[in-house]
Amino acid sequence: MSSSELVRVGIQIICEHLIEVLKEELKRSRKNYREDVDVGGLDPLEDPESYRNHLRMSENQFEELYEKVKSKIEKQNTIMREALPSRLKLQITLRYLATGDTYGTLEALYRVPRCSIGRFVPEVCKAIWEVLEEYIKVSRTNLLNNIYLVHSLT
Structure with missing residues (x-):
């Protein structure tokens, strides 16, 4: 050689x-990747009244809604990263709908990046609409236009 x-x-x-x-x-x-990232969330056992005030619904109401939308908002973990918990996505969306907080405020409150919040809030709103459509008395076009309008302003 x-x-x-x-x-x-x-x-x-x-x-x-x-x-x-x-x-x-x-x-x-x-x-x-996710071991160092601490995402927020609410624990109803810590203070049920604060939980109700924060999300504008009781723990039982939240659980009932969560069971209905879970399959529509759940994502799979990938090799690159773990998906955000669907429970957390619902909590953030409900807080957003209840208070009109900006994505920046929600980012600080829940320790979830605002770009992620901006992606999943419309998805979760759509899932809520689909599972509760028979109870909602607003035209779908009007509701989706309002969600889009609010989403584009934040």
């Missing part, structure tokens, strides 16, 4: 080893 072939084989072995090391490091960093 000539010296140039020996160098080429040596470089190839080193590159393959570095690729494996980088793959392992990437797996570890993806696995630990």
